[in-house]
Amino acid sequence: MQTPSRLLDENLAAMIPCNRDPENRRNLRAVILEKVISTESRLRSLYTQLNALTPVSLLPTELLARIFHLLRDSRDYDKDARLPLSVAVTHVCRHWREVALSDSSLWSALRNSAPRCSQKWLTEMLIRSKNAPLDIEVYEPHTNFLHSLTHHSSRISRLCLSSLEGSPGVQSLLETEAPVLEDLRMETAYHWPGQATGPIVAWHDPPVSTGGFRLFHQQSSKLRKIHLYNIRIPWVYFPKCTLTHLEITQSLDAEESHAAEIIRLGTLDDLINIIADSPCLERLTLKDCLAPVSSQPALVEPVIELPRLRQLDLSGPSSSVLRIFQSLHAPVLRVLDLVFVATNRAEVALWPTATSSILSRFHETGSVKVKTLRLEAFTDTRETKVSVKGRSPSVTPTIPSSPIDETFVCLEFQPDQQTQDVYHKAIWQEVCTVLHMAELEALYLSVYVPLTIEAPPWTQLFERCANVTKLYAQGAGAESILWSMQPRNPTLSVSSQDSHKSAPVLLFPKLTHLSLENLNLDYIHNTGDRIYELLVKLVQRRERCGAPLRELCISCELSDTDAESLETLGPKVRWGEDDDAY
Numbered sequence: 001m002q003t004p005s006r007l008l009d010e011n012l013a014a015m016i017p018c019n020r021d022p023e024n025r026r027n028l029r030a031v032i033l034e035k036v037i038s039t040e041s042r043l044r045s046l047y048t049q050l051n052a053l054t055p056v057s058l059l060p061t062e063l064l065a066r067i068f069h070l071l072r073d074s075r076d077y078d079k080d081a082r083l084p085l086s087v088a089v090t091h092v093c094r095h096w097r098e099v100a101l102s103d104s105s106l107w108s109a110l111r112n113s114a115p116r117c118s119q120k121w122l123t124e125m126l127i128r129s130k131n132a133p134l135d136i137e138v139y140e141p142h143t144n145f146l147h148s149l150t151h152h153s154s155r156i157s158r159l160c161l162s163s164l165e166g167s168p169g170v171q172s173l174l175e176t177e178a179p180v181l182e183d184l185r186m187e188t189a190y191h192w193p194g195q196a197t198g199p200i201v202a203w204h205d206p207p208v209s210t211g212g213f214r215l216f217h218q219q220s221s222k223l224r225k226i227h228l229y230n231i232r233i234p235w236v237y238f239p240k241c242t243l244t245h246l247e248i249t250q251s252l253d254a255e256e257s258h259a260a261e262i263i264r265l266g267t268l269d270d271l272i273n274i275i276a277d278s279p280c281l282e283r284l285t286l287k288d289c290l291a292p293v294s295s296q297p298a299l300v301e302p303v304i305e306l307p308r309l310r311q312l313d314l315s316g317p318s319s320s321v322l323r324i325f326q327s328l329h330a331p332v333l334r335v336l337d338l339v340f341v342a343t344n345r346a347e348v349a350l351w352p353t354a355t356s357s358i359l360s361r362f363h364e365t366g367s368v369k370v371k372t373l374r375l376e377a378f379t380d381t382r383e384t385k386v387s388v389k390g391r392s393p394s395v396t397p398t399i400p401s402s403p404i405d406e407t408f409v410c411l412e413f414q415p416d417q418q419t420q421d422v423y424h425k426a427i428w429q430e431v432c433t434v435l436h437m438a439e440l441e442a443l444y445l446s447v448y449v450p451l452t453i454e455a456p457p458w459t460q461l462f463e464r465c466a467n468v469t470k471l472y473a474q475g476a477g478a479e480s481i482l483w484s485m486q487p488r489n490p491t492l493s494v495s496s497q498d499s500h501k502s503a504p505v506l507l508f509p510k511l512t513h514l515s516l517e518n519l520n521l522d523y524i525h526n527t528g529d530r531i532y533e534l535l536v537k538l539v540q541r542r543e544r545c546g547a548p549l550r551e552l553c554i555s556c557e558l559s560d561t562d563a564e565s566l567e568t569l570g571p572k573v574r575w576g577e578d579d580d581a582y
Contacts, residue, residue, distance in 0.1 A: 044094075051093050064096070065103045072109060084111075084121055101128065108132035112139055119145050126152055133157040133180055140189075143169045150176045153216075160185040164231075174233070177219035187229035188251075214239045235266035235274060243278035244308075247285035267291055268320055272327060276304050283311045286324070290316030292343065293323055306330045315339035318347040318413075322354050326361070339412045348415050352426040355386070355411060359434040368407050370437050374444035377424035377477070384413040384424040386431050387444075424449070425456045432461040442470040443508075447477035448518075455480035459507055470513040472578065476520045482534040483525055485511075487541045504545050511542075514571075515553040515578040521562070532562055539569045553578040 051057060059067075072086045083091075086106055090097040100106055107128035112119075119142045126134075126148060134152060137160040138145070146169030149156070153176035164170065164186060216223075218239050225245040226238075232250065265271075268291050275284065284306075309330035314321045318340040325338065338358065342348040374387035388409040413427065424447075443465065447456075458481050462468070473481050487504035521532040529537075542548055549571040555578065558566075567573050 048094050051095065057095060061099055064099050065106065068100055068103070068106055072106060084125075086125070087121060104128065104130040104132040109135045109137075111137045123148055131155060136160060137162075139163050140165065141169075146170065146173055149173055153178050154180070156181050158183040162187045163189040165189055170231070174215050176216065178216040178223075179219050180222055181216065181220050182222050183225040184223060185225070185227040186231045187227075188231065232265060234264070235270035238274050240277050242280050243274075244280050245283045246274070246278065246281060247283065248289045249285065249287040250289045265289065265291065268293060268323065272304070272324065275306075275324075275328070276302070279305060280308055281306050282308050284309060285311075285313040287313060287315040287339075290314070290320040290324070292317050293319040303327060303329050307332065309333055311335040311337075313337040315341070317341055317343050318350065318354065322350075322357075325358060334406065335408050337408075337410045339414065342413070342415045344416065348413075348423060351384075351413050351423055352430045355427050356430040356434050358411065359409070359431065368436070369439045370435050371439065372442045372444070373431075373435070373437065373440055374446070375424075375428050375431070376444075376446040377449055378446075379449045379477075382415045384427050386411045386427065388431075388435065425454075428456060428461060432464075437462075437465050438467065440465045440468055442472075443468050444472045444474075445478050445481060446474040448475035449477040453477070458484035462507060465508060467510055468508040469510050470515075470580075471508060471511055472515040472517075472580070473519065474517040476518065476523075478516075479519050479521075479523055479525070479531045479534075482531060482538055483527065485538055486534070487545050504541075506542070506545060506547055509547050511547070512550040513553070514549055514551070515555075515580070517553075517555040517577060519556045521556050521558060532558070536566070536569065539571060543570060 056064075068086065068089050071089065072084075074085070086100065086109075090100045107125045107130075110122050110125050110129075112122060122138065122145055132155070134156045135158045136149070136156060137158070140163045141161050146161075149159075150172055153173065156178055157180050159178075159181060160183070162185075165188070170186070215233070215237050216239060220239045221241055223239060223241045224243060226243060227245070227247040229249045230251045271286070271290070275281065304327055306328055307330075309328070310332055312325070312328070312330065312333060312335070314324055315338070321338055321340055336358075340347075340351060340354070342351075368390045370388055370390040372387075372389040374385075376385040376387075377383075386409075388407075390407045411427075413423065415423070443462070455477075471481075485507045487506050489504055516535075519531060521530065521535065523531050525531060525534060527534075539549055539552075551572045551574065552566070553574045553576075554563075554566070555576055563575075
């Protein structure tokens, strides 16, 4: 027996071919569309019932929502996905969609790291997040999106905007209240050095009278981290809050008037006031944003106590870097990276004294056992660099290799274009005098200076380094170290002349690994020997003294005859660059 629905379908099918009347055909279409809608609704209902019987539907709603959160935060996604992952789960089934849409926190993390995640979806997520705290990480945000954020600033807890182009929308966002904001990160688009790029200047006019204005109208008491790259905001506009991270970097290639723009940010005293208001700082980075020191120094220079500061990075005019460093007392400082840029010859002349002062202050934090020392000098850029790595007294004695005990110091000196003198020897002299290097194990020398310049007094610099086992020498200018390493006969006193012959004096008596790169082995030393001959003598004499080299790593131009001869001396010879030298 046929059902009424079946009879109706057959009647409709019979009527369609023979019906030519337009009105009747429209009525038939309406009837059929109604049946299609009814059928689709019925199918959806059946699929919903079918999905309810699958094992995954037995998961509690809270657990399913947690899985959606893990999926949203996963970095292992399809780069060509058309939708954000949090949106994709709503297209699987009705139950998943209901669970996802009812969880406002699922939509509170706004990220467009997937290339096809459009600004439209970011705006939709703002709506779906309702009143949940927002965690925003957006690449190349559109101006309209920035303006829409101003209506939700009261619930932004983390704001990360990268590859910003232009300043529309940035100032209006910074002028809104952000009472729950904890982390602020803003960066302009990165450009290779030399490419035209401009900073984002939130306020173009220099602050004559702030009128008490602060970022976020001072309604950001929970703000702990500020990271700005090429975002120029006057120091007096920064809010008063207990920061743990302050990282400000300006691009030197931004524009020709860089120095003038830095001055527009405010004085060095304004910046020091921000630091003084943040005694809980753990990381402080100020690169190329320091104004020159005022010609009239303060009568009383206060010392700022930063008991939690572990990393300090400063770059700018030498006098400014030195003043900020000297104004801080950081007893647990473990990473120190300072770049001194000379603006005149007087600042260049102060470098050796500044080096001694800084390293002495650094040792006040505890006895640092220096394990690695890297000394670099370059004639083409006239830059000098000192890098020190060591270990401090263990804060966690139960974990001997804990990274918390590692100490790293890097000092870089960049003279102005008018300075032709080479200051690396004076700076290195201060380094080797101040540092406790009795436990030094690895020494790296990168000396790219003309051979006509008098060599540093290597023996005097490293006579205390009796535990060095590895030496890496790079550059035309490091050849003289091979002469200084030749075993020397000790100077006998009158009382000891009748005693047995004393052993030769060795520089680096425990040395086992010697790496040479880009040395001119054919250069004639002032003794009349080729540098290659000095190398051969060094290997042979250390063998006779009972302190043989075990490994040579050579990356220098050498004839086949010399290379074959070198391989017969005894130490293992490796040809090519030494990966451990970098």
